[in-house]
Amino acid sequence: xxxxxxxxxxxxxxxxxxxxxxxxxxxxxxxxxxxxxxxxxxxxxxxxxxxxxxxxxxxxxxxxxxxxxxxxxxxxxxxxxxxxxxxxxxxxxxxxxxxxxxxxxxxxxxxxxxxxxxxxxxxxxxxxxx
Numbered sequence: 001x002x003x004x005x006x007x008x009x010x011x012x013x014x015x016x017x018x019x020x021x022x023x024x025x026x027x028x029x030x031x032x033x034x035x036x037x038x039x040x041x042x043x044x045x046x047x048x049x050x051x052x053x054x055x056x057x058x059x060x061x062x063x064x065x066x067x068x069x070x071x072x073x074x075x076x077x078x079x080x081x082x083x084x085x086x087x088x089x090x091x092x093x094x095x096x097x098x099x100x101x102x103x104x105x106x107x108x109x110x111x112x113x114x115x116x117x118x119x120x121x122x123x124x125x126x127x128x129x130x
Contacts, residue, residue, distance in 0.1 A: 004124070005117045022065050033060060033067045034074055041080040047071040048086060088125045095119055 003009075028036075036058065040050045050071055054060040064070050075081040082089070098115040102108060 004121060016062060020062075020065055023061070026059055026066065028058060028060060028066060030067045033058075033063060037063070037067075037071055037074050038078050038080060041075050041078075046082065046086050047075065085125075085129055088122065088129065091118060091122045091125060095122060 037050055040053060051063060054063060060066055067074060072081060095115060095118045098111055098118060102111055
């Protein structure tokens with residue numbers, strides 16, 4: 001699927017393995033992974049940061065294959081899910097930083113235009129999550 005406000009087509013050269021089974025060399029069990037996810041969430045990490053840590057440090061390619069559920073679903077079942085969806089949170093954070101920049105640099109027309117684009121993305125996502 002294409003992007004909203006730029007000509008990009010998607011995530012180039014990013015493909016998950018075809019086989020959906022757990023690798024034989026992986027020693028972590030489903031419970032170990034769930035405990036690790038809860039421990040990292042209590043530290044304040046977002047679901048995507050948790051996934052990166054599990055992939056890089058613990059050798060868990062896809063949490064869904066090992067634990068049977070996605071990271072966010074595991075967090076929701078344990079009551080640790082973030083109140084605001086991660087993508088919406090980062091878009092709002094970006095819009096706030098652009099607004100702060102515009103307060104200091106009032107003549108920056110390009111930033112004003114980009115702020116409009118970011119805010120329209122925020123409104124679109126907010127509609128989706130309602």
